[in-house]
Amino acid sequence: MTRLVHVSAPSGSYEVKIGSGLLPAIGQEVRAVTKAQRCAVVSGTNVYPLYGDAVHSSLECAGFETVSLVFPAGEQTKCLERYGELLNFLTYNRFTRSDCVVALGGGVTGDLAGFAAATYQRGVPYVQVPTTLLAAVDSSVGGKTAIDLPAGKNQVGAFYQPSLVLCDTDTLQTLPERELRAGYAEVIKYAVLGDPALFEALKNRSVDLPAVIETCVRRKAEIVAEDERDTGKRRLLNLGHSFGHAVESRSAYALLHGEAVAVGTAMICRAAQSRGLLSEADRDAVIALLRDYGLPTETTYSADELLDTLRLDKKISGGKLHLVVPREIGRCDILPVPEEELRAWLEAGLR
Numbered sequence: 020m021t022r023l024v025h026v027s028a029p030s031g032s033y034e035v036k037i038g039s040g041l042l043p044a045i046g047q048e049v050r051a052v053t054k055a056q057r058c059a060v061v062s063g064t065n066v067y068p069l070y071g072d073a074v075h076s077s078l079e080c081a082g083f084e085t086v087s088l089v090f091p092a093g094e095q096t097k098c099l100e101r102y103g104e105l106l107n108f109l110t111y112n113r114f115t116r117s118d119c120v121v122a123l124g125g126g127v128t129g130d131l132a133g134f135a136a137a138t139y140q141r142g143v144p145y146v147q148v149p150t151t152l153l154a155a156v157d158s159s160v161g162g163k164t165a166i167d168l169p170a171g172k173n174q175v176g177a178f179y180q181p182s183l184v185l186c187d188t189d190t191l192q193t194l195p196e197r198e199l200r201a202g203y204a205e206v207i208k209y210a211v212l213g214d215p216a217l218f219e220a221l222k223n224r225s226v227d228l229p230a231v232i233e234t235c236v237r238r239k240a241e242i243v244a245e246d247e248r249d250t251g252k253r254r255l256l257n258l259g260h261s262f263g264h265a266v267e268s269r270s271a272y273a274l275l276h277g278e279a280v281a282v283g284t285a286m287i288c289r290a291a292q293s294r295g296l297l298s299e300a301d302r303d304a305v306i307a308l309l310r311d312y313g314l315p316t317e318t319t320y321s322a323d324e325l326l327d328t329l330r331l332d333k334k335i336s337g338g339k340l341h342l343v344v345p346r347e348i349g350r351c352d353i354l355p356v357p358e359e360e361l362r363a364w365l366e367a368g369l370r
Contacts, residue, residue: 020038020039020229021037021041022036022232022233023035023036023037024037024233024236024237026180026184026240026244028161028162028180028243028247030162030178030179030180031162031180031182033052033180033181033182034183035159035184035236035240036048036183036184036185036186037188037229037232038186038187038188038229039188039189039229041185041186041189042073042074042077042185042187042189042190043073043077045074045077045078045146045148046077046078046079046080046081046082046083047077047081048146048183048185049083049119049121049146049182050081050082050083052144052146052182053119053144053146053182054117055083055119055144056082056083056084056118057083057084057086057112057114057118057119058078058083058084058085058118058119059086059108059109059112059114059118059121060074060075060085060086060087060088060121060123061087061089061090061120061122061123061124061131061132061135062089062090062122062123062124062128063089063091063093063096063125063127063128064089064090064092065124066123066124066128067087067089067124069150069190069193070123070150070190071087074121074123074148075087083119088104088108090131092127093127094127094267094272095272096127096128096131097130097131097165098166098167098168099166099175101131101166102166105131105132105135106135106138106139109135109139109143110139114139114140114143115140116140116141116142116143117143118143118144119143119144119145119146119182120132120135120136120139120143120145120146121145121146121148122145122146122147122159123148123150124149124150124154125149125150125151125153125154125158125198126151126153126154126157126159126276129149129154129158129164130158130163130164130173130176131164131166132145133145133147133162133163133164133177133179133181134164134175134176134177134179136179137164137177137179138177142179145181146181146183146184147159147160147181147183147184147185148184148187149184149190150187150190150191150193150194151191151194151201152191152194152198152199152201152203152206152228152232153198153201153202153205153277154202155186155191155202156202156205156206156209156231156239157205157208157235157239159181159184159186160239160240160243161180161239161240161243161247161253161256162178162179162180162181163176163178163249164176164177164178164179170331171268171331171332171333172264173264174331174333178247186232188228188229188232191228200277200278200312200314201275201276201277201278201281201314203221203277203312204259204277204278204281204284204309204312204314205277205280206231206235207281207284207305207309207314208256208258208259208280208284209234209235209238209239210348210349211284211345211348211349211351212238212255212256212258212343212351213238213255213351214234214238214349215348215349217231218304218348221308221312222304239256242256254334254343254353255351257334257341258284258287258345258351259283259284259285259286259287259343260283261283261332261334261342261343262282262286262287262325262365262368263276263279263280263281263283263284263286264283264332265320265325265326265328265329265332266279266282266283266318266320267279269318269320269324269328274315277314278314281309281314281315282315282316282318284309285305285306285309285316285368286368286369287342287343287344287368288301288305288345289302289306289367289368289369289370290344290365290367290368291344291345291346293367293370296345296346296352297344297345297347298347301345301347301348305348318369321369322362322365322366322369325365326362326365329361329365330358330361335358338357338358339356339357339358340356340358340361341353341354341355341356342354342355342356342364
């Protein structure tokens with residue numbers, strides 16, 4: 020069974036296809052959505068050995084010429100140096116605006132390849148092929164692409180929608196347990212944002228993974244259709260991310276993105292409860308669920324350390340950071356917090 024979610028963003032529409040056994044048909048799928056004659060497969064050293072041959076074989080059977088560029092796995096790959104390497108790779112292989120980039124991997128690969136596709140010759144088509152739970156439920160959908168700077172995460176990027184997202188759930192079977200747990204941090208985020216039924220299903224471990232992916236993608240598609248460029252409602256999807264990005268950057272990316280989001284979610288729940296915005300019961304329920312899925316909820320970094328990083332957050336505008344604050348399980352608000360008040364929020368989140 021293939022699940023279909025249609026994403027209709029102002030800058031472009033596309034399908035997200037979710038199901039088992041989709042990877043062998045990627046050539047036909049790419050052929051259906053682009054006029055490309057050549058495809059550049061961008062992947063990481065952890066994913067390409069598993070699925071690279073199958074992707075190339077399918078693309079070539081569909082008549083595409085293929086080349087590939089494989090980067091070291093890990094967040095450190097999302098940098099200016101690797102971005103430049105990818106752009107030069109496309110240039111040296113004489114790629115044109117009618118050719119296609121295929122991002123085969125998790126969030127790092129999708130972000131890097133997507134940003135290169137957005138900027139190479141002012142934009143070439145690209146296809147997202149997420150192979151992690153985190154990428155499947157979140158980062159592969161919605162058109163956010165970016166690389167990191169030494170000063171902060173995702174500081175250089177573009178909004179650029181893919182032509183297709185092809186999520187073969189079979190690839191999740193080879194996912195290391197730690198990566199799978201990290202993906203559940205984003206699933207829990209969606210439950211806290213607006214789906215109490217999903218929250219209860221996660222608590223009871225009564226979840227079907229393809230159905231969960233579809234649920235999260237549908238929620239994101241609805242938000243992206245209304246606010247593609249993150250100026251209003253889409254900010255809700257940053258639940259746990261402002262504090263989480265600070266923790267992730269401070270760790271020099273020793274923490275996975277999902278792990279850092281889990282810490283950030285626990286922190287904002289504590290801070291919200293301390294201000295009477297969230298009940299103790301809901302605070303405790305969220306933190307307990309994160310822990311039940313093997314995710315961290317604490318950090319040893321001080322408020323001062325995190326504040327230095329948080330001040331670089333790209334969501335700061337007009338001297339205020341738009342924090343996503345849980346009010347109850349299934350409902351969150353966007354709260355503009357002045358920079359001078361951020362230390363107090365951090366301190367409350369660390370208690």
